[in-house]
Amino acid sequence: MKLQLALDRLTEHECFRLVEEVEEYIDIIEIGTGVIKEYGMAIVKEMRACYPDKLILSDMKTCDAGRHEAYQAFKAGSDIMTVMALASDLTIKDTLQAGEEMGTQVMVDLLEVRSKDRITELEQLGVSLVSLHVGKDKQSEGGFTTDLFSLVKESSFKIAVAGGINLESLSEIVQEEPDIIIVGSAITAAAHPKIVAKEMKRLISR
Numbered sequence: 001m002k003l004q005l006a007l008d009r010l011t012e013h014e015c016f017r018l019v020e021e022v023e024e025y026i027d028i029i030e031i032g033t034g035v036i037k038e039y040g041m042a043i044v045k046e047m048r049a050c051y052p053d054k055l056i057l058s059d060m061k062t063c064d065a066g067r068h069e070a071y072q073a074f075k076a077g078s079d080i081m082t083v084m085a086l087a088s089d090l091t092i093k094d095t096l097q098a099g100e101e102m103g104t105q106v107m108v109d110l111l112e113v114r115s116k117d118r119i120t121e122l123e124q125l126g127v128s129l130v131s132l133h134v135g136k137d138k139q140s141e142g143g144f145t146t147d148l149f150s151l152v153k154e155s156s157f158k159i160a161v162a163g164g165i166n167l168e169s170l171s172e173i174v175q176e177e178p179d180i181i182i183v184g185s186a187i188t189a190a191a192h193p194k195i196v197a198k199e200m201k202r203l204i205s206r
């Protein structure tokens, strides 16, 4: 099980400071969508240069122009980029093909997907990695809960989980054995990010 640090709503300086602080406890550095909108692919390139051995995910949340956006992310040094499950099949196919060509991975974000039919379609498209995700705005009604796993039960996907995950919710989530735990604000907005990241790493490594 990997721990992914989501860098959202932060300045460039804050992103680098936080990664430096918690580096030893995280497996994947996520450059958040808003951070990419602010700083472009330049921040991905810079992160790659500073952390050549870490996995880097660019949270592109691509909805269209899949091939172009996937290449933007991969050429900047991302190991993984994200595309929305609600995008057209052609967009998803194009991102997957770009990933194959570059030897990299595509994570399909299941934000707001509720239909098992869409899950079957994604399997047929050849998707291998998805994220079960409660969006930032939706979190005002509650963060990620384990009932969300039912959407992908019996699927062959590797599963990432995201959406307001914190130290309180983590233990129950870990029991479902997802492949990747994505955590943003519980670490980035903590008074002591290193202590939280260390404890999260301990909980997922048991």
Ligand SMILES: O=C(CO)[C@H](O)[C@H](O)COP(=O)(O)O
Binding pocket: 006, 007, 008, 030, 032, 059, 134, 135, 136, 162, 163, 164, 165, 182, 183, 184, 185, 186
């Ligand atoms: O993709 C995202 C928002 O759309 C975030 O990266 C993800 O939800 C993790 O952050 P947090 O733990 O703060 O919810």
